[in-house]
Amino acid sequence: MPGTAPGTAPAAAPGAAPGAAPAAAPPRTLVRFRLNGRDVEVEADAGRTLLRVLRVDFGLTGTKYGCGINRCGACTVLVNGRPLRACRYEADRLHGAEVVTVEGLAALTPGLVPGPDGAPSADALHPLQEEFADRGALQCGFCTPGMLMEAFGLLAENPAPSREEIIAGMNRNLCRCGAHKRIVEAIEAAAVRLAAAPPSRTPSRTSSRTSSRTSSRRPS
Numbered sequence: 312m313p314g315t316a317p318g319t320a321p322a323a324a325p326g327a328a329p330g331a332a333p334a335a336a337p338p339r340t341l342v343r344f345r346l347n348g349r350d351v352e353v354e355a356d357a358g359r360t361l362l363r364v365l366r367v368d369f370g371l372t373g374t375k376y377g378c379g380i381n382r383c384g385a386c387t388v389l390v391n392g393r394p395l396r397a398c399r400y401e402a403d404r405l406h407g408a409e410v411v412t413v414e415g416l417a418a419l420t421p422g423l424v425p426g427p428d429g430a431p432s433a434d435a436l437h438p439l440q441e442e443f444a445d446r447g448a449l450q451c452g453f454c455t456p457g458m459l460m461e462a463f464g465l466l467a468e469n470p471a472p473s474r475e476e477i478i479a480g481m482n483r484n485l486c487r488c489g490a491h492k493r494i495v496e497a498i499e500a501a502a503v504r505l506a507a508a509p510p511s512r513t514p515s516r517t518s519s520r521t522s523s524r525t526s527s528r529r530p531s
Contacts, residue, residue: 344405347371347415355402362386362397365412373413373456377485384484387457388412394464413456416440416463421508438508439463439501448497450488458484462498470506474499 343352346369353368365371365388377385379398386397389411411419417435439459442448449455458481465472465480472480477498486494 340403342403342405344408344410346410347412348418353402355405357401357403359402360398361388361390361400361402361405361410364402365397365410371412371414375453375456377454377457382483382485383454384457384461385454387460387484389460389464392464392467394461411460413459416459419463421505437463438504439466439498442497442501442504443494446493446497446500448490448493450490454484454486454488458486458494462494462501466498466502466505471502472498 338357339354340357341352342355343350345351346365351369353364355364362374362376365374366376374388374397375385376398377383381396381399384396387394388397389395389409390400390405391409416437417423417440420435420437423435436444437459439462443455443459448458461481461484465477469476469480474495477495481491481494481498
């Protein structure tokens, strides 16, 4: 055991009585779900968040850690089509869920013809991503992934929102750079484009298995 001399017993938990048994390791759960169109699995400790699983186990660092208390929206992803905060969502609740991060947003573009592996080309962008870029709806870009995922959920529920409805729908996502006006304009433009787009082509089902015990990918 790391940090323990050969032949000595593991240390008891801090504050435990002398001679007490060492603290048991937290229980781990094998969680199977779909992530950006792929079947995946990961071992998650009780209380481990979806945000940590995405960034550490799968290397999907587009989802950001902002406040950690479910308020800023930087960690927003789609779970079963709904925008949710990954910083407070426990990973062991993901059994059978469909999760999409900003890395998988382009695959949700209406009319997209996926490649042989079911994924879009590396340079493909969703209309929301294109409009955010074209209209300067980002400065430092830290909040942008969460903004995009929240906007996608908004337009999925209300494809033709008014400006007031966009402002209300995006109210929980914070931009410290103050680009809110351009963000609203980008969502308005994307809504017009999406309304005129052909229906989506369903990508093929692919599979990938990842375990938190073996993953070597780490967030940047």
